[in-house]
Amino acid sequence: MYAIVDIETTGGFATGNGITEIAIVLHDGKEIEGCYHTLVNPFMVIPRYIVALTGITNEMVAEAPSFTEIGETIHELLKDRVFVAHNVNFDYSFLKHHLNNCGFILNTRKLCTVRLARKVFPGLASYSLGNLCRSLVVPITDRHRAKGDALATAEVFNRIIRGDNNSVVAAMLKGRNAEQFLPPHMPGEEIDKLPEKPGVYYFENQQKEIIYIGKAINLRKRVRSHFSNNDGSKRKQELLRNVYHISYKECSSELMALILESQEIRQRWPLYNRSQKKYHHKYGLYSYEDSRGVLQLVIEQKKSNLPAIYTFNAIIEGQAFIRKIKAGEIEIRKPPSEMQMVMDKPGLTSTISESTESYNKRILDSIEQIRLSLPSFVLIENKPSEKKGHAVYLMEKGCFYGMTILPDPFAMPLTLDYWKQNIPVSADNDYIRGLLFQHAEKNFYTRLNLHE
Numbered sequence: 001m002y003a004i005v006d007i008e009t010t011g012g013f014a015t016g017n018g019i020t021e022i023a024i025v026l027h028d029g030k031e032i033e034g035c036y037h038t039l040v041n042p043f044m045v046i047p048r049y050i051v052a053l054t055g056i057t058n059e060m061v062a063e064a065p066s067f068t069e070i071g072e073t074i075h076e077l078l079k080d081r082v083f084v085a086h087n088v089n090f091d092y093s094f095l096k097h098h099l100n101n102c103g104f105i106l107n108t109r110k111l112c113t114v115r116l117a118r119k120v121f122p123g124l125a126s127y128s129l130g131n132l133c134r135s136l137v138v139p140i141t142d143r144h145r146a147k148g149d150a151l152a153t154a155e156v157f158n159r160i161i162r163g164d165n166n167s168v169v170a171a172m173l174k175g176r177n178a179e180q181f182l183p184p185h186m187p188g189e190e191i192d193k194l195p196e197k198p199g200v201y202y203f204e205n206q207q208k209e210i211i212y213i214g215k216a217i218n219l220r221k222r223v224r225s226h227f228s229n230n231d232g233s234k235r236k237q238e239l240l241r242n243v244y245h246i247s248y249k250e251c252s253s254e255l256m257a258l259i260l261e262s263q264e265i266r267q268r269w270p271l272y273n274r275s276q277k278k279y280h281h282k283y284g285l286y287s288y289e290d291s292r293g294v295l296q297l298v299i300e301q302k303k304s305n306l307p308a309i310y311t312f313n314a315i316i317e318g319q320a321f322i323r324k325i326k327a328g329e330i331e332i333r334k335p336p337s338e339m340q341m342v343m344d345k346p347g348l349t350s351t352i353s354e355s356t357e358s359y360n361k362r363i364l365d366s367i368e369q370i371r372l373s374l375p376s377f378v379l380i381e382n383k384p385s386e387k388k389g390h391a392v393y394l395m396e397k398g399c400f401y402g403m404t405i406l407p408d409p410f411a412m413p414l415t416l417d418y419w420k421q422n423i424p425v426s427a428d429n430d431y432i433r434g435l436l437f438q439h440a441e442k443n444f445y446t447r448l449n450l451h452e
Contacts, residue, residue, distance in 0.1 A: 002027040002111070003081040004157060005091050006150035008054050010042050012090075012241070013234035014097035018042025019067055020056050022095075023150035024077050027084070029161065032154055036077055037147045039064035054144045071102035078108060082173065086129045086153045087184040088112035089240055109173060113153055114184040116160045119168045127185070132156060181227040183243040190246045194220040197250055197386075198257045200264060203272070204245040211242055212272040215261035217254050239272055252385035252405055255393070255439055259403060262435075263427045283318050284308025287367060294356055295363040309367055311430060374398030376416050376450045379440055380409050393436055394423045400433055402426035416450040 004025040011017035019040045026033040039056070041064045051057055067074075074095065085091040088110045096106040114127050124135050129149060133140045138155045142148025161169065182188055185206070194201070199219045203212040216222030223246060226239075251257040265273050284302040286309065287295050299318035302308055312318040374397040381391040385405060392409050394401040396416060402423040412418065440447045 001081045002029065002084050002157070003078050004084045004150055004154045005078075005095070006085060006146045006153060007091050007094055008050075008056055008144070008146050009094060010044055010046050010050060013237040014094040015233055017094075018044050019094055019098060020046060020050075020054070020061055021146040022070075022074065023146035024074070025150045025154040026077070026081070027154055027157065031158075035147070035151070036073070037150075038070060040070065041066050056145075067098050068102055071099055071104055075099055075102075075104040075106065078106060081108065082111055083108045084111045084113065084153070084157055086113045086132075086149070086156070087241075088114075089181065089184070090237065093237060111169065111172060112184060113156050113160065115182065115188070116164075116168060116172065117156065118187070119166075120160050120163045129153065129156075183227065183240045185241075185244045186246065191220060191223055194223055194246070194248060195250055196220050198252070198254050199248050199250040200257055200260045201246060201248045202264075203239070203243045203270075204247065205242045206244045208245065210268050210270050212239065212270050213261060213264050213268065215254070215257040217257075219248055219250070235272065252389075252391045253381055255381070255435065256391050256403060258435055259393070259400075259426075259432050262429060262431050266429060267427065283312045283315050285310040285312075285318055285321065285370075287363060292356070293360075295360045297363065297366075309370055376452075377440070378409070378419055378448050378450060379436055380446045380448065382444055382446055392423065394419050395433075395436060396420070398433070400426065400428040400436060410446075414448055414450050416452055419450060 004027055006023050007019050008021040009017050009019055020042050021037075021039050023035065023037040025035050039061050041061045043066065046056060046058050046061070078095070083092055083106075089112070092106075092110055099106045113132075117124070117127050117132055121132075121136070125131065126135075129152060130140065130143065132138075133152055133156065136156060136159050138152055138159065140148060140152035182191070196218045198215075198217050200213060200215050201219055201223055202210045205211050214222065214226075249260065251260060265275075282302055283299055284306075285297060286300055286303075286306065287297055289295055299312070299315055302311060310318075310321065312321065376396050377394075379393040379395070384390050389405040389407045390409050391403065392406050393403045401420065402425050404423045406412070406422065412422070439445050
């Protein structure tokens, strides 16, 4: 028993929009049994572009029942039937959300006529409802109105059932079929081809533009998890509508996938990625020459066009860093014309001053010592990958240099230049540096310090 559903709404996601019209065609698997249809008052203004698309105006729904008034009827019609729709996750997300607001739980099996048509009628140029009806010679009237689209979808469903020689419908109804949760335009075979290994995956739109990038320990499992629930959020519904293809790059480990994900997000700037787009250290250690020609060290907000000597997440970290320098690791004396009282021995003091040239040289020496103090090391994953080698990550003077797979890294000399000859240069950022310093403390990695 099936309920073939179509709705019209005020927008593209359930949590922030209302339903303006609903049609439910009852179907027994052979023929139509009946049809329920009504306009719905969403109690919000219908946007002009929606009015232009559907023809449903604010005046038309002003006297229509609210969803609360028809919620029980809708639930009774749907609860014991398979929920069928063209792009089912959209319609289902709206009705599940609004029924839940009325106190009813919708938890039925689903079928998507887009995904069914792809399998039963492969090779068509387009599977949108209008184009599919033209390809199958299905009459459609009142386009973009709930009843007209629902009746057309019902006839498409009839054609699918008659042409289903490989029991596609039965297979999709068997158990919790994950394919029902997939984006309507994305071939399920692309997920089936994903390896169960670490890597980075890319969601692409119809124009093959990358719109989301993620990392995974298990590529196939992680990608499936994106579509394992059907919430009504704007971001989720837009992503479902826009994903057409998936590509991937396999990595030897989770750390390598984390680094590659960060590099790719910052290079490609995908539409639906949020994390790492704004991640950066907020403060930097800078030097400048004051009006007297004296070099000064200062902690300021990080500047995009001026490289910092060192970077910090908070200004207090920078201040602590300078105090650490002054405590003895790197000595910085007071600038010229400022007299400094220094305790030589208990009860004795002496006065120190120095020339601008001498002081500036000390500042420059201190900056150089800071740079020299930044570590150069290689991080090696102890367990070799399936590619017959160990994943290695090279840090040069506190900055990420690159990563690769090497067959026997433990036998290589501890010379920085030698390692640089064997590892390709890669993009560096603060997030990657943090990852490597964190993983250097873990038991699964060996850190080898390198020298010039």
